[in-house]
Amino acid sequence: MSSSSDDFREPGVARPAMVEVRKGWWKDEVSRVPTAPASASFDLSGSAFHGPVFNNAVFNDAVTLTQTIGTAPAKQAELTAALEAFRKLLAGLPATGRETANEAAETAGKLVEAVKPIKDEAFFRRQAAALRAVAGDIAASLPSVTAAAEAVIRAVGQIRGWM
């Protein structure tokens, strides 16, 4: 049997989340963060993922966020978890791009609130298709923290535009 990259993307089986540990001075806090889909995050052939940008946690998480939303099996909880993970990351950002990133986080927070009452599967499918495109948009526009954060804002704005 072939073991191509598509084989292990078994649909319908939830991928287990990663563990996040906040190592504090007095105690540690353990939480979970979703695993990003492999499709674009680690496509090393793409120039978008080379150099300092590949090491930029914000950029990676922006891609993770959009792709998690885009490929998750339309589950509200996963969407919320993805956004929450992104917000947590933003809290630990260096000063560079923090202002724009905070704006992204704030918008993302509003999105979570807006999405909560929605149970429409078709809505999430439309969202998935558009966000997949936005993930590519992020990869294309890339060059900095600010660019990544702005791309997230655009992605979030796109969803809000449908509501």
Added chain:
Amino acid sequence: MSVDPVRDHLEKTFGDAYRKEIEQEENVWRSLPFFAAALALQLAAIAQLREWVAAATGYGMLAALVLLGSAGIATLAALFFVLQSIAPARFRYVTPEPELIGYAAAVRKKASAKPGTTPEAADALALAAVRGLLVEQYALAAVHNRTINQLRATRRTRAGIATLVSILLLVGLLALSVVTTSSAHQRVLHGGGERHVLFLG
């Protein structure tokens, strides 16, 4: 099952990177004894120079106070950067082993349920699923944790530079005390009297 050399390579490379970053997490803590030793050395030097500084007058006193004050500021800066370098941070790790077992079992079960899938094919799919997931998680965690570790290392470097500056200032203070004290002794020995002693009372 055919071998996927790309995934094999990524699994090894990312796995190594992931483990390396885990080892690096404690790296900053391991340097704390250096800063403690440097601080102890500085305190010992200040204790030795205490009487000379108290007795210094004129420009000698001014120079001593400037050096001592600058050394104090550099030490405080070093302590600040040390604190920054060990500040709480959110590290990421791969899925716990029991959950990976559960995931493999779920993939195998789902694959087995498909008509025409052999047990060997289901096993191969489960293995590929777990390995693929681990490759992604290794990569995600390594990048995430590396960012934190690099930031911590940068702050530790700043702390080290501030400590060195502080030590150099204290060495300067020590040199000043030696020069002025020996100069004063010379003058006393050559009959200059106490009125020529610039920095000693």
